[in-house]
Amino acid sequence: MSSTRLSRRSVLALAGASLTSGCVRQLESTVSRDERTPLSLSIKTVPADADAAATKLARYLATRLQAVGVAATVVPMSREELLRDVLSNHDFDIYVSRLLLRRDPDFLRPLLHSRYGPGRGWQNPFGYGDLSLDSLLERQRTETGSVRAATLAEIQRRIVEAQPFTPVAAPRPAQATRPVRVDWPDGVGIHSLTGYLGARAVTTTSTASRTESTATSSATPAPAEQSTPAPTSTPATTTDEPTAENELRMTLGDSRPTENLNPLSTPFRSDGTLLDLVYDSLGRPVYDRMRPWMAASWEWADGDETTLSVRLRDDLAWHDGEPITAADVSFTFRFISDTALGSLDQPVPSPRYRGRASLVESVDAASDREVTIRFGDVSEPVAARALTIPVLPAHVWEPFARPTSVSWLDGGNVTEALVRNNLEPVGSGPLRVTETAARESVSMEPFEDHFLAADALDGRLSRFDGGFSFDSLRFDVVPSDGAAVELLATDAVDATANSLSADSRAAAADEPGISVRTSRPEWCYHIGYNHRRPPFMNPRFRRAVARLVDREFLVDSVFGGETEPASSPLVATTYVPSGDAWDEAVSDLEFVGDSGTGTLDAERARSVFEDAGYAYSGDGDLLIQE
Template sequence: MVIKKNASSILCSAALTVMLGLAMSAAAGEQKLTGAFDVGSAGNAQKFNPLTAPAGFSFYNKYFGTLALYDVGLQKIGGDLAQSWAYAKDGKSLTLHLRQDVKWHDGKPFTAADVKFTLELVKNPAMASVFSSRLKDVSAIRVLDAHTVLIELAQMDATLPDAFTSIMMLPSHLLSHIPAGELRSSNWWKAPVGTGPFKWTRYVPDQFVELAANPDFYRGKPMLAKLVNRYFKDASAASIALQAGEIQFSSMTLDQVRENQSTRAVDVIAGPSHVLNYIGFNNSDPRFKDVRVRQAILLAIDRKAIIRSIYNNTAILGNCVLTLPQYVPADINPYETSVSKARALLKAAGWHQTEALEMLTYYNDQASKDVVTVLQAMLAQVGISIRPRFVDGPTFGTLVDANKFSLVYAGGGNGPDPGTLIPLMQSSYAPPRGVNRMRVNLPELDQLFSAAQQETDDARRTALYQQMCRLTNAQLPWIPLWVGERFGGFARNVQNVIWTPSPGGGRYQDFPERWSIR
């Protein structure tokens, strides 16, 4: 968990919050915070449909709202637009009780009809939402009254509250007349109406989006008059702007953090990314079918040396697809580096390589380029030749979705609930249906995902996820490497900002209405 300075005024007593509000109110009308919210792996620059976006939530949730959000430590889920919820005893339904003091930016009340509309839109195949898999067990959505929603389930799904932290609510009264397929591609987002603390006011392509304070926000009018998301071609340009005082926030790479150590121009804060970096391979490629080949790749890599020399020990080893300590049992294989064992396994598997394997990655910062270069050298020691290819995120997605890849160096967001891995690893979500881009197909893994979704007892659910860790440690559907820290840079005059790295960004309560500039 990472909290910006003066966070105590955000999270403690109401009296202190009021005092802070009084102190800053005179200048609040003049305050504007500009950030590069879409720089880095959690960004989603100039993509404005939140139902089709796998990332970018750090800025989406400044003008849209979700039913639920995590706390800043990504440990506990609490209500946002939903005040509370409860499962039926048989697990076949979930009742949501909504806040009654929420208005859309056009002044209309937020109601159960909006929840029904949004969740049905997510489930509609014509929308092709990235979250459709998270609602696969939702059989019906019923409005009981203006502020109560009943979600009927084919079977218990304990991961729904986690899904609700990602799904932005959309206004039924403005969008329900537009077919789902058109909503995916139409320009409704040029004047989006949400429930968040800021209202959309202006968009200049390739330059910025400007938001203005929402005076009717249910937790109170924001202290900032404006919030701006400025676009940059790359992280280096954003870092230069941050150091020069042109913007007040940006994600930073490890290289930029090192550069800032001498100047101390900005405050840098760090936290675990909750993202597992891994080598993925095309599971439909017969060259990788033998588990001994996959084991050899992992054994050939000196991960500890990479963490020490490139990451300056700001990463921790990962040995299965899960990363939270409670889900990682002590009895899994640590895969200590052994070039000799790797060579023996490849020989036993009959490995024969006639041409270099392309390793595709969307990571373009210098540290990641150094990592790929070292991976290339380490794998060459056991007779596996790698040819790196660095592309942008959209190109990466296009290539892997079209099955035009051999190996990737990528990251998989775990988040606080392992259910987030379902669309990434369950066999039924291989493209084009979902984002199981590595074409993982392990029936036992599918069964564990399903069993964990239906389990309400925390201890038994944890045991299922530990078994999932053991399975993926043995079978290596992904080749796990490490979980790194991520970094955020803030101008020194920024106050009361809460920030923590999170997969896709922004699925936690960061109280942007309390942000201010000193």
């Protein structure tokens, strides 16, 4: 694409050098008339080492695009480079990646609202713009119940119709663990805050002399499936390295946290679970309900449904020993909206949390322990999303509210706070980071001044009483899923934090003493289009591409079994509509070929592109007008 554009430009430049501008205009209209070129595009994604399913999906799409006369190339990139190109530079044609699914559907608003098009981060990276969708997205955050459900149904119908991006499938995360060593809480994923806080070491009967709180561990029933032969003596003796007596050892497939632990960084963050352990927030979704976390309690003001009074717990402290006050909370919200704190001409918001921060109008410290949050016109459940923003220590972050030292490179609108590595994070979470080794490991230990460890808790949080129950937590980076399963089989680790691919899942299930646990979908594979570039701004073109996708086949062959095919990004919620209108919208985009086999009917698929207004060259190349 670019080569022809360049050549046209250079022709015009040459012409312009010798002709008057009026002539140039005449020439330009001659030159640009009916200038159609074969479409070639790149599909950016991550390599198989990072996410084999993403690479396979990208390859699948590339071969189907080639079959309809589009020269498509897969470009594998490291995770952070892919995110930089997609989320910050907007330099892509098509990309294939995971989209993190949030519990509340309001995550769609920053993802698709046209106001967020020019920004960075997971806010409309596509550059999509539809004013009527914008108003629907704004409306749903003020609504509740069936009214909101109806609006969300309309939003999803429009998404299916316009295909701003194409959702493909949402797999259930699968982690492998050794049940003889660790007992994980039911109903939550292993690699989650509640998973780690609820994990207990299993003291086997043969080695039970160690006086741990056997009440919790021995009371839990032995894992149902995969019961291992009886005499498993598994005290930590097999490793030749001195491991801490009671360490929880995890494999990590993604090395980014070993190089950057900045909660504000976009390219280095994905699910953010590691930082959920390190940074606390005012509230936490615990077993599906938002619960006060750093807050002791909160209360909506009488007669004013947009004002929330939050009271912090007493004696909260940062990992460096400084006390936490309400001023830190108000600082955090101010800082996230402008990481330059007013020192630059324009505010520099944190690309992460922008959607959540946009719900809040103001945050004021009413006293040392009390915060008053004023929300815009939003419903309570949506407003609660803002309570999950990690609270940052003002004394640590304030010095970084300045332009980066390479401001001449990044245009001066990036702050040090957004790009710093933060490898010694000062949070207030139940675990604190003790050591990181680049591309190798992250080690943590329980933070003894955390409220879970110190307070006697009642209600729903009582299950976390005492906090993290091991002496330390260690994440070792592994090059692949296969290597992770191997380490698990040799008892070098206790569980995998990385979700296993279909192949490794099968390999792990075959190993004695290892069981695989799945949890509900947390991300959705999707195909993203750059609407800033032709021909992707054309909905007919995107719809034609969407009809190359055989979800049924992909679920079977790429994602392997426990995967939801997804036409809607709300696949993991209860808001996916049903009924004729929805079914019709979905079936309009049916795969053009033999469903379930991935075999494309190339002739018919080409005619779909022709119906969309595209023409083919004599060689069968799909032509676009630049």
